[in-house]
Amino acid sequence: MSLPLEYLMDSGSTTGPTLVLLHGRGSDERDLLPLGRMLSPDATVVAPRGPFPAAPWGYGPGWAWYRFIAGTTPEPASFEAGQERLAEFLRDLPTAIDRPDAPLVVGGFSQGGTSALAWALRHPAKDSGVVVFSGFVADHPSVRVVPETVAGRAIWWGHGTADPAIPFANAEAGWSALGAAGAALETHAYQGMGHTISREAAESAAEFIRKLETSGGDG
DSSP states (O other): OOSSOEEEEEEEOTTTTTEEEOOTBBBTTTSSSHHHHHHHHEEEEEEEOOOOSGGGTOSSEEESSSOOEEETEEHHHHHHHHHHHHHHHHHHHHTTTOOTOOEEEEEEEEEHHHHHHHHHSSSTTTTTTEEEEEEEOOOOOOOSSSSHHTTTTTEEEEHHHHHHHHHHHHHHHHHHHHHHHHHHEEEEEEETTOOSHHHHHHHHHHHHHHHHHHHTTOO
8 A cells, every 4th residue: 555655663562552653854754763662662663754745944954744934834725745745644544564454653752753643642542552752732723622522532742841942931931722623632841952852752652652552452
C-alpha cells in the first residue's frame, strides 16, 4: 500500500505498540528515529517526513508540517493540508505495516509535537497516547480543546522553561486548556532547558509509554 508521506521504520516486537514520531521544522524523518527506541524497546517506530519543503519558508534544508506565522498561530491553509496528509498516513499505516491491532502512540518535537497534538484533538479515540516535546496547541479552527475531544485522553507534554523558540508560556497555556477539558495530562517543566529533548525528558516519556503498554493501550 502506498502512503502519502515518506517514512522510515524500525520494527519492534509483535506485541509492542506502533510509535509514530514527527520531526521538527527544517528536519527530516531521520531525526527522531533513534529516539523511538529509547522511548520503547518493544515498539515499531515509524518516523514520517513532513509534506512541505522547509527551504522556501526559511526553515533550512529539511521538511515542515506547516508554515508558521507567529505565537501559536499556523498559516491556515498549509496547516490544514499538513493535517490532512498526516491523518491519511495514520489511517492507512496500520494496514501498510501489517500491524492493524497494535496500540498507536503519536508524538513529536516542536512543530512535530504541535502537529501530533493537533491530529489527536481532531481525531478523538484514534490513539492510545500522545507525546509532545516542546510544542503548543495550534490556534486553528479545527483544533478544539473541549471535553468531547479531550476528556480522558492520555497526553504527556514536556517543555523547557528556557525555550527560546516556543516560549514556556505557550506550554502553560496548553496545559491549562487541556486540563480544564479533562485530559489525562502529564506535564513536565524542565528548568533551564532550551528547545531540545533532554535525557530526563526522554526517560519520563518512556515511562509514560510503558504505563500505556501495561494498561493495554487504553488512554
